[in-house]
Amino acid sequence: MAADRTTLLILGASGDLTSRLLLPGIATLLRAQPRRSLEIVGADLRDLGQDEWRNRVQTAMAAAHGDGDAGELGATAQHVVDTTRYVAGDATDPTSLQALLESVDCDRLVIYFALPPHVSRMVCEALAEVGAPDGAILAIEKPFGSSLDDARELNALVQRIVPEDQIFRIDHFLGLYTVLNLLGMRFANRILAPLWDRDSIAKVEILYDETVALEGRAGYYDTAGALRDMIQSHLLQVLALVAIEPPASIDARDLRDAIGQVLRAARVVDATTDARRARYTAGTIGDREVPDYVAEEGVDAKRGTETLAEVTVHVDNQRWAGVPFVLRSGKAMGHIRKQAVIHFREPAHVPRGFGGRNSADRLVLDFRPDSFAIHLTTNGKGDPFTLEQSVLRGELGGGQLEPYGEVLASILDGDPRLAVRADAAEECWRIVEPVLRAWKRDEVPLAEYRAGGVGPRGWRSNGAATD
Numbered sequence: 001m002a003a004d005r006t007t008l009l010i011l012g013a014s015g016d017l018t019s020r021l022l023l024p025g026i027a028t029l030l031r032a033q034p035r036r037s038l039e040i041v042g043a044d045l046r047d048l049g050q051d052e053w054r055n056r057v058q059t060a061m062a063a064a065h066g067d068g069d070a071g072e073l074g075a076t077a078q079h080v081v082d083t084t085r086y087v088a089g090d091a092t093d094p095t096s097l098q099a100l101l102e103s104v105d106c107d108r109l110v111i112y113f114a115l116p117p118h119v120s121r122m123v124c125e126a127l128a129e130v131g132a133p134d135g136a137i138l139a140i141e142k143p144f145g146s147s148l149d150d151a152r153e154l155n156a157l158v159q160r161i162v163p164e165d166q167i168f169r170i171d172h173f174l175g176l177y178t179v180l181n182l183l184g185m186r187f188a189n190r191i192l193a194p195l196w197d198r199d200s201i202a203k204v205e206i207l208y209d210e211t212v213a214l215e216g217r218a219g220y221y222d223t224a225g226a227l228r229d230m231i232q233s234h235l236l237q238v239l240a241l242v243a244i245e246p247p248a249s250i251d252a253r254d255l256r257d258a259i260g261q262v263l264r265a266a267r268v269v270d271a272t273t274d275a276r277r278a279r280y281t282a283g284t285i286g287d288r289e290v291p292d293y294v295a296e297e298g299v300d301a302k303r304g305t306e307t308l309a310e311v312t313v314h315v316d317n318q319r320w321a322g323v324p325f326v327l328r329s330g331k332a333m334g335h336i337r338k339q340a341v342i343h344f345r346e347p348a349h350v351p352r353g354f355g356g357r358n359s360a361d362r363l364v365l366d367f368r369p370d371s372f373a374i375h376l377t378t379n380g381k382g383d384p385f386t387l388e389q390s391v392l393r394g395e396l397g398g399g400q401l402e403p404y405g406e407v408l409a410s411i412l413d414g415d416p417r418l419a420v421r422a423d424a425a426e427e428c429w430r431i432v433e434p435v436l437r438a439w440k441r442d443e444v445p446l447a448e449y450r451a452g453g454v455g456p457r458g459w460r461s462n463g464a465a466t467d
């Protein structure tokens, strides 16, 4: 474990990501690995002031300890809180950026782009002009770029600033335990591996319905929408791990080669019929009143931003030909549903004389909390000739680290295994581009759903949460 003095310079430090996920994730890392030496410098347009920033860091890090009590922070995390500082300024401006970089004195600098993608690109242009400090690591949040062309240009730009091994394209779903557990579950036992193909699997669903709504993020989200925000990045990465061929090892090269290969085989067959979009209207989630999406501050209704997207992807290879992968993610839904569901085919023949078989077997992998459930047809309890489904549940060993703790640990250790390689970032754009084009041309209607509901009427993926 490196004990070099590392400075994490967070650009976009007053945004949602920094407080809600990044800082709490770092707190879990420092709790588990207190010998790390880290200084955090926050930078953003808004002039928060040192006290407000330090309070934010303290509150966010304490939140990771579950009790909100800052007194519980370990010595390393407390040191990070005590030494952190904040700089207000525009990181897209070369002069301000240079001054910001010169104010940092450390052995190693990680520049974390917690910024909307178009702003990240402008900062990279400024960085190309002023130059990055020797050995600096660029950690760039998803979505990487705003389109396929943009991602290609951004790849070329960042590779001019630092070598590829100093570029970490972040996708924190690759730090989710359930997602990492897919590798062990698929490749380290003899039970599932032989069933993992088109002969046994009829359909795969990767679902990420959230109860959170816009949460003041219009500046980023209203130009992104659910497809770019969740499907283009996170859910395609999960698809890749569900679908990859067995790699020889799980080192960065083998794993990322396998991910690249499967993404290259993936496509949306018909962008007008295989993808749907919708936007929430006012409603209630628990005891929370949620306004109409278009009434939220900073939203421009004319952009037609979707808050729920569903896309069916096919993987054109021997293993998966004909198997639909349905990816869906929505905001302001009535219930959290964050899972991958593997639907198995019907058996070729069920002996005559059995009754009651009415649903196919399935494996449900729940993200957060990490668990799995196998819904397996078995003999009925009261009557052995009337079949029913038994549910076998298991906990998947959750780690000590939150996903952003995992991601940051891999950055600090220089291990790119949990980062997205340049080609994969581009492939993900290539897969969704036909859908983005069809939506831009208004070839697919923008449906509506009530905040707190299950989704627009008639969408098959609305189904009750499977557990």
Ligand SMILES: NC(=O)C1=CN([C@@H]2O[C@H](COP(=O)(O)OP(=O)(O)OC[C@H]3O[C@@H](n4cnc5c(N)ncnc54)[C@H](OP(=O)(O)O)[C@@H]3O)[C@@H](O)[C@H]2O)C=CC1
Binding pocket: 011, 012, 013, 014, 015, 016, 017, 018, 020, 021, 043, 044, 045, 046, 089, 090, 091, 092, 113, 114, 115, 116, 117, 119, 141, 142, 143, 172, 216, 217, 218, 219, 220, 221, 229
């Ligand atoms: N929030 C989340 O749950 C997650 C977000 N992400 C990714 O993180 C990125 C940021 O998202 P999020 O935090 O939600 O968005 P926010 O809009 O909450 O935060 C972005 C921040 O960047 C600031 N900013 C804009 N322009 C500049 C600039 N020129 N110089 C310095 N700071 C600037 C914004 O300031 P101002 O508000 O004043 O414009 C704002 O504080 C996105 O790429 C998103 O995909 C990834 C995983 C989870």
Ligand SMILES: O=C1O[C@H](COP(=O)(O)O)[C@@H](O)[C@H](O)[C@H]1O
Binding pocket: 021, 210, 212, 229, 230
């Ligand atoms: O990247 C993002 O992810 C979050 C969901 O991740 P989680 O770890 O908070 O479950 C999503 O809410 C956000 O819109 C998106 O930008």
